[in-house]
Amino acid sequence: MQAQQTAYDVIVIGSGVAGLSAAVSAQENGAKVCLVDRASAAEAGGNTRHTGAYIRMKSVDQVSDDFEEHFAANAGGYLDPLMMADVARDQPSWPPLLKALSFVDPNVVATLASESPPTLAWLQGHGVQFFPLDVPFPTSAQPRIVPSGGGLALVESLTKVLTQKGGTVLYETAAMSLLQDDQGRVSGVRSQGRGHRRIDLQARAVVIASGGFQGNAEMLTRYIGPRALHLRAMSVGGRYNKGEGIRMALDIGAAPCGDFGSYHASPFDPRSRRAGASIYIYPYGVLVNKEGLRFVDEGPGETDETYESVTRRIFAQTDGIAWSILDGKTDDLPNQAVTVKSEQPAIEADSLAQLAGKLGIPADMLERTVGDYNAACVDGQFDPRRVDGLATRGLNPPKSNWARPLNTAPFKAYPIVSSIVFTFGGLKTDSLARVLNLEGDPIPGLYAAGEAQGLYYGNYTGATSVLKGAVFGRIAGRDAARAIA
Numbered sequence: 088m089q090a091q092q093t094a095y096d097v098i099v100i101g102s103g104v105a106g107l108s109a110a111v112s113a114q115e116n117g118a119k120v121c122l123v124d125r126a127s128a129a130e131a132g133g134n135t136r137h138t139g140a141y142i143r144m145k146s147v148d149q150v151s152d153d154f155e156e157h158f159a160a161n162a163g164g165y166l167d168p169l170m171m172a173d174v175a176r177d178q179p180s181w182p183p184l185l186k187a188l189s190f191v192d193p194n195v196v197a198t199l200a201s202e203s204p205p206t207l208a209w210l211q212g213h214g215v216q217f218f219p220l221d222v223p224f225p226t227s228a229q230p231r232i233v234p235s236g237g238g239l240a241l242v243e244s245l246t247k248v249l250t251q252k253g254g255t256v257l258y259e260t261a262a263m264s265l266l267q268d269d270q271g272r273v274s275g276v277r278s279q280g281r282g283h284r285r286i287d288l289q290a291r292a293v294v295i296a297s298g299g300f301q302g303n304a305e306m307l308t309r310y311i312g313p314r315a316l317h318l319r320a321m322s323v324g325g326r327y328n329k330g331e332g333i334r335m336a337l338d339i340g341a342a343p344c345g346d347f348g349s350y351h352a353s354p355f356d357p358r359s360r361r362a363g364a365s366i367y368i369y370p371y372g373v374l375v376n377k378e379g380l381r382f383v384d385e386g387p388g389e390t391d392e393t394y395e396s397v398t399r400r401i402f403a404q405t406d407g408i409a410w411s412i413l414d415g416k417t418d419d420l421p422n423q424a425v426t427v428k429s430e431q432p433a434i435e436a437d438s439l440a441q442l443a444g445k446l447g448i449p450a451d452m453l454e455r456t457v458g459d460y461n462a463a464c465v466d467g468q469f470d471p472r473r474v475d476g477l478a479t480r481g482l483n484p485p486k487s488n489w490a491r492p493l494n495t496a497p498f499k500a501y502p503i504v505s506s507i508v509f510t511f512g513g514l515k516t517d518s519l520a521r522v523l524n525l526e527g528d529p530i531p532g533l534y535a536a537g538e539a540q541g542l543y544y545g546n547y548t549g550a551t552s553v554l555k556g557a558v559f560g561r562i563a564g565r566d567a568a569r570a571i572a
Contacts, residue, residue, distance in 0.1 A: 094289040095121040095255070097567045098276050099296055100262040100332050102126070103133035103324075104140075104238065105537025105556030106296035107245035108206075110254055111213070112564030113294075117572060120254045120564075121288060123278055124297075125261035126327050132242035133298050134509060134538075135553060137322035137362035140238040141231045143550035147207045147217050150200050151229040154548075155193075161545035163190035163346075178517070186527025187342040187515060191542060198518040199551070199558050206558045210234070214244045223550075225367050225426050226473055228389040231550050238553065260286060264335045265293060265533070273339075273532035292532045292567035295522070296560055299510030299538040300330025301350065310347040310512060317407025318507040319355050322362035325509065332539045336514050340524045341533070345541025347512030351552070352398040355506035356429035357408070366501050367394060368426035370489050371471060372413035373460050374503070376404040379443065379452030381460065386488035389474060395547055402505035409503050410446055412439075412457065415495040420471050433499040442498045461492040509552060513541030520563035532570075534563035 096118035099110040110122045124131050143151045166188075173185050178194050207217060216235040223231040234240050250256060259281050266275035266287065275289040300306040302325055307315035320326055337343065356364045370386040374397075383400040387393045401409045413433070420426060427433075436442035439457055443450035463482035469475060469491050479486045514522050514535040521529035537556035 093121070095119050096290060096571055097292045097294065097564065098123065098288050098290040099294045099564070100276065101133060101296035101298060101537065101539070102131040102242070102246070102256070103135035103296065103298060103537055103556060104241045104245070104553055105560035106294070107242065107249065108557045108560030109294040109296055109534070109536055109564035110249050111245050112561040113568040114249060114252055114254050116565050116568035118568035120249070121257065121290070122249065122254065123257045123260045123262055123276065123288070125329070126258060128258045130323070130327075131258055132239070132324060133327060134322060134324045135238040135556070136242050137324045138238040138553060139363065140234050140241060140553045141220065141223055141550035142217070142233060142554050143229060143548065144203060144232050144554070145230045146219070146232065147211070148204045150203050153229060154200050155196050157548045158191050158196045159193065161191070161543070161548065163544045166190055181527070183527040187523055187525050189342070189344050189515065189541070191544065192517070194518045195516065195542065198562070199555055202558045202562065203554055206561055209561060210241070210557065213248050215240055222422050222425050224390040224394075225370065225422055225471065226389045227391045229391065229549070241553070241557075262297065262331060262335070265339055267339060271531065273530060291571040292534065294534040294536060294560070294563045294567060295332040295336060295514065295539045296535070296537045296556070297332035297539055298325070298328035299513065300328060300333060301507045301510050302326040302328045303330045306330045311350065312348075314402065314407060317402065317504060319357055319504050321353060321355065321506040321508040324362070325507065328509070328538070333513055336522055336533065336535065339530065341530060342515035342523050342525050342527070343512060343541060344515035345511040345513045346544045347510075349544070350510045351508040351543070351547045352395050352402065352505045353508055354394060354398045354401065354503045356431055357502055357504045358431040359429045361430055364429040365506070366411060366427060366429060366503050368413065368417065368420070368501065369397070369411040369503065371417055371420060372411050372493060373457065373486070374401070374409045374411055375448065375453060375456055376409050377406060377448055379448045379456055381456055381484060382409075384484050384487055386486050386490065388488070391549055398505045401503055407504055410448070410500040411503055412442070412453070412493060413499040414493040415497055416491070417499065427501070429501070433501055435497045435499050437496050437498070439498055442500055446500055457493050460486070461494060464490050464492045509538045511541065511543040513539050516540050516559070519566045520559040521566070534567055536560040536563045
């Protein structure tokens with residue numbers, strides 16, 4: 088059967104904040120735009136639809152103090168210093184191998200920082216309002232702001248702008264591969280509609296904004312490993328991210344960027360039916376695995392800067408699960424709505440032995456673990472609102488903050504697994520969001536934004552993913568439209 092064919096100026100793959108920003112930006116710069124997404128209209132928006140959309144900024148005019156430094160500290164492993172010496176030069180003069188190298192390009196990060204305020208102003212011009220988030224986590228090192236209405240407000244506002252100004256949106260249409268002309272320029276997208284119907288969409292530029300591959304079990308196993316079976320998707324939006332956007336670009340010679348073997352991790356209640364059912368109360372108790380043993384410092388620092396590393400240690404335990412063990416004193420903790428975002432109640436018992444029975448872990452080991460922990464606690468001032476330095480003494484692993492005995496019934500527990508918010512591996516781009524090939528040259532007509540644009544290694548620079556999607560989506564759409572004018 089011959090494919091249906093339709094021509095546009097710019098095709099955008101994905102309807103999250105990155106894709107919608109690209110589509111609206113291209114449209115504002117005179118392009119005829121088509122956006123495709125495999126989800127239905129009611130479920131479109133990817134991860135953005137389900138996120139609170141925290142943004143690592145002090146205000147709409149200023150990014151956080153550590154913004155660029157945090158990215159630099161997680162730049163991509165042990166990089167060759169001889170090669171990295173050329174980073175100080177202007178990017179156009181870099182050797183080809185450096186341009187295509189899988190590491191954090193400081194020019195891209197600098198663009199993200201400098202373009203964040205004007206991008207938020209642009210979103211405000213489309214009806215999105217932002218406000219400071221006073222208590223984003225139980226303890227925080229850096230400020231956050233959020234859009235009123237969260238990520239859903241971003242999706243609804245930009246979708247309305249796109250469609251009211253004549254943009255085409257094809258829902259339930261999955262992009263499968265890129266089309267190229269005889270010169271290698273990207274010339275469209277081969278897509279698949281319902282009923283396995285092939286649709287060829289012609290265009291002069293394509294923006295890949297279809298997220299990562301957390302919704303693809305094969306790619307998760309290939310890159311992260313068989314233990315990926317234990318990961319819980321943070322939201323149903325992530326299940327639509329099948330990785331084709333990244334794969335189709337790699338298939339035509341795009342350079343990879345970002346840590347393909349890693350992902351943004353968050354502590355999650357596996358019983359919950361909600362998106363974002365994070366459990367941040369664990370610093371005030373102890374974490375034990377299925378063997379009833381502690382395995383990590385539960386309070387190494389501010390929650391917003393340490394929850395990901397703690398969650399990765401949970402993922403490494405038997406069956407990828409742990410329990411946060413607490414006692415009756417947690418009833419007095421402030422900000423309960425922030426510390427526990429699950430709708431499921433704590434598992435409670437009058438004794439540790441009874442609690443262990445409910446959890447299915449050895450009672451003698453749980454009692455011994457908590458007893459050793461209690462004995463290592465010392466007198467001091469407990470302050471749940473900030474890093475308090477109340478640490479254990481002579482305990483391995485230690486607990487560096489908020490260490491007070493667990494000795495007051497009822498005893499409580501929350502199960503915690505690692506959720507996967509998004510994958511880190513994606514495509515190498517320059518600061519104009521143009522996808523680079525393995526020789527470091529831009530692939531004509533191809534852009535990437537959002538999680539399809541690889542940038543993260545090691546520890547995620549928290550509250551930057553939505554911002555990155557909006558900034559580089561806007562840049563991609565604008566540059567694509569101008570390049571074909």
